[in-house]
Amino acid sequence: MNSVFFLVLRRMRAPLIALIVFYAIAVLGLTLVPGVNADGTPAPPMSFFHAFYFISYTATTIGFGEIPTAFSDGQRLWVTACIYFTVVGWTYSILTLLALLQDKSFQHTLVASRFARRVARIQTPFYLVCGCGETGGLICRALDLMGFDFVIIDKNAQRIEELDLEDFKTNDPALAADARLSANLLMAGVRHARCRGVLAVTNDDECNLAIAINVRLLNPAIPVLTRVRNPAVAENMRSFGTHHIVNAYERFAEYLALAVSAPEAFRLIEILTGLPGSPLPEVHRPPRGKWIICGYGHFGQAVAHYMSLPGIELTIVDPDGEGPENGRLVIGSGTEAGVLHEAGVMEAGGIVAGSNNDIANLSIAMMAKQINPKLYVVARQNQAANDLLFETFRADFSMVHTRVVAQECISILTTPLLARFLHAVRQADEPWSKALAQRLESICDGLVPQVWDIRLEGVSAPAVHKALNMQQRIAVRDLLRDNAERDDMLPAVVLMVEREGRSFLLPEDGFPLREGDAILLAGRHQVRSVLDLTLKNANALDYVLTGVDQRGGWVWRALFGKEKRQ
Numbered sequence: 001m002n003s004v005f006f007l008v009l010r011r012m013r014a015p016l017i018a019l020i021v022f023y024a025i026a027v028l029g030l031t032l033v034p035g036v037n038a039d040g041t042p043a044p045p046m047s048f049f050h051a052f053y054f055i056s057y058t059a060t061t062i063g064f065g066e067i068p069t070a071f072s073d074g075q076r077l078w079v080t081a082c083i084y085f086t087v088v089g090w091t092y093s094i095l096t097l098l099a100l101l102q103d104k105s106f107q108h109t110l111v112a113s114r115f116a117r118r119v120a121r122i123q124t125p126f127y128l129v130c131g132c133g134e135t136g137g138l139i140c141r142a143l144d145l146m147g148f149d150f151v152i153i154d155k156n157a158q159r160i161e162e163l164d165l166e167d168f169k170t171n172d173p174a175l176a177a178d179a180r181l182s183a184n185l186l187m188a189g190v191r192h193a194r195c196r197g198v199l200a201v202t203n204d205d206e207c208n209l210a211i212a213i214n215v216r217l218l219n220p221a222i223p224v225l226t227r228v229r230n231p232a233v234a235e236n237m238r239s240f241g242t243h244h245i246v247n248a249y250e251r252f253a254e255y256l257a258l259a260v261s262a263p264e265a266f267r268l269i270e271i272l273t274g275l276p277g278s279p280l281p282e283v284h285r286p287p288r289g290k291w292i293i294c295g296y297g298h299f300g301q302a303v304a305h306y307m308s309l310p311g312i313e314l315t316i317v318d319p320d321g322e323g324p325e326n327g328r329l330v331i332g333s334g335t336e337a338g339v340l341h342e343a344g345v346m347e348a349g350g351i352v353a354g355s356n357n358d359i360a361n362l363s364i365a366m367m368a369k370q371i372n373p374k375l376y377v378v379a380r381q382n383q384a385a386n387d388l389l390f391e392t393f394r395a396d397f398s399m400v401h402t403r404v405v406a407q408e409c410i411s412i413l414t415t416p417l418l419a420r421f422l423h424a425v426r427q428a429d430e431p432w433s434k435a436l437a438q439r440l441e442s443i444c445d446g447l448v449p450q451v452w453d454i455r456l457e458g459v460s461a462p463a464v465h466k467a468l469n470m471q472q473r474i475a476v477r478d479l480l481r482d483n484a485e486r487d488d489m490l491p492a493v494v495l496m497v498e499r500e501g502r503s504f505l506l507p508e509d510g511f512p513l514r515e516g517d518a519i520l521l522a523g524r525h526q527v528r529s530v531l532d533l534t535l536k537n538a539n540a541l542d543y544v545l546t547g548v549d550q551r552g553g554w555v556w557r558a559l560f561g562k563e564k565r566q
Contacts, residue, residue: 015093022089026082027051038073043072055082111175118173119189124149127193127413128188128195130179130211131202132159134226134384137166138406139199144168145525146414146450148248153179153188154202180210182218191219197413200226201405205233211244225412227405229298244412248404252303256352256378256397258426261284261309264433265425266533271440272418272425272495273407274448280441281448284397286376288312289349294334294364296322299354299399319473334364340371350376354399355520358386365395417520419498424505425458436493436506440522443491449522451495454535456517461535467545468515474545477509479519481544483534490530492523 030051035043046054071079093095104428126149127134136154143150149170154160157176171233177184179202189195202213206227214225225244227235234245259266263285270281273416288311293300296318304324315330316323317339323329332339334353345351350366353361365377379395381387391396411418425433440449467474476497482488495513497504498518504511513519521531534540543549 015096019089020414033074115175125196135201197223238305246408249299249302251308252399257306264430268433268437274449287349292351295355350380356381450524453520463538463541476511483540492527496520
């Protein structure tokens with residue numbers, strides 16, 4: 001606010017000085033020009049008070065007349081001159097003020113001041129999202145769906161303006177500014193007591209690196225999650241302790257290899273790491289055998305590394321002749337039929353169109369599919385603007401960089417237990433993964449479930465925490481009862497209970513819970529709010545445990561459940 005005030009004073013200094021000088025001259029002149037009495041005899045000049053009073057109402061166009069007595073000709077001549085030069089002064093001031101209001105730097109100062117006040121007033125936990133492009137937009141929509149507040153900072157003013165079209169339910173301040181600057185990060189709340197983490201998800205690796213360094217220095221207590229493409233930049237980030245580094249190329253390559261070696265485990269991971277509320281992903285069953293990778297950039301190198309599995313034979317197609325030392329290499333872009341034939345497309349089981357150009361990737365995929373219709377096609381999509389083209393082509397497996405990053409960020413920030421559960425999934429056998437995936441599909445009505453964790457502590461679950469302290473037995477099935485009708489079970493699954501460093505996967509319904517347990521759940525979005533009531537409200541908890549409803553009153557029954565309960 002102070003910056004806005006001083007900016008106005010600085011820009012309006014000359015007009016205000018001009019007005020003050022004009023008024024002073026006008027008042028001084030009236031105190032020097034003699035007046036006239038009603039009988040025509042000379043009268044002394046006006047006092048300073050009367051002169052100031054007259055100039056004030058005359059310059060503001062109110063005009064009470066000539067007071068306290070009629071003016072002499074000299075006074076009228078002076079007042080006429082005063083009227084014109086005060087009008088000039090006001091015109092100068094008004095035009096300067098209008099120019100100030102239209103000035104871009106002044107508008108930005110106003111917006112920044114308003115943004116800083118909104119951030120300072122946030123009373124709930126929030127995340128700072130740096131970069132609101134395709135990836136940042138997906139992350140913000142997912143956070144909003146889950147009820148988390150967030151603050152957005154992006155140097156692209158147009159993107160910030162487009163956020164007004166988003167129907168966010170939460171309080172989400174946004175500012176068009178460079179997130180690499182420490183002052184902007186401080187303004188955005190990096191040291192705010194409620195800030196729970198920073199996401200550096202811009203399209204520029206160097207910018208994300210600068211944000212990560214700033215956060216580690218300004219507030220090392222909060223986690224920072226960065227998006228990166230270049231392995232060298234990723235190593236730089238690891239060198240100073242960046243908490244989470246998301247390389248979409250490596251993550252997708254890992255998932256592709258997992259889909260080949262353990263398709264049921266991969267299907268389960270897809271369901272658990274998808275964006276909540278989006279349609280369930282299609283089932284992917286990539287074949288073993290011979291694979292062709294078109295493009296050996298960062299993405300192609302990651303795919304080649306993770307796909308070096310038993311039973312997989314790789315051929316690299318690259319226009320610059322780059323490829324692994326011990327692999328087969330064909331020089332070309334992959335859009336030519338001759339190059340694909342040379343690479344063995346007729347005998348291949350799958351092909352990866354992995355260049356950094358969407359049109360080239362579609363050309364590769366279409367040409368390969370035309371030559372070998374049975375080919376399993378993996379297509380890399382770089383821009384969300386080309387969604388329609390890729391959806392029309394319908395590749396067997398699409399790598400959309402922005403979605404991979406967004407899914408990884410959401411799972412890391414909102415559900416810390418999920419990473420440990422996914423590690424266990426990778427070690428589990430295929431029938432176990434298949435059974436759990438089918439169970440989740442059956443309760444989520446074709447949409448990606450929400451995954452969240454709770455801890456049975458006094459702050460997050462006061463009712464349950466108190467009951468456990470009183471030695472009351474509470475099992476997993478009790479938490480999953482509907483607190484509106486206890487005979488109905490909530491559409492959710494308890495994936496894991498973590499207790500004193502031990503993890504219990506898919507605990508049985510009768511598994512007893514203890515104080516301090518961390519519980520990982522997956523289910524429909526509305527289940528979370530229902531379960532939250534059971535965790536925090538003693539009467540709701542007592543109802544799901546005993547069937548006795550102590551929540552009297554018609555208001556409660558109208559808001560939270562049926563009028564008749566067991």
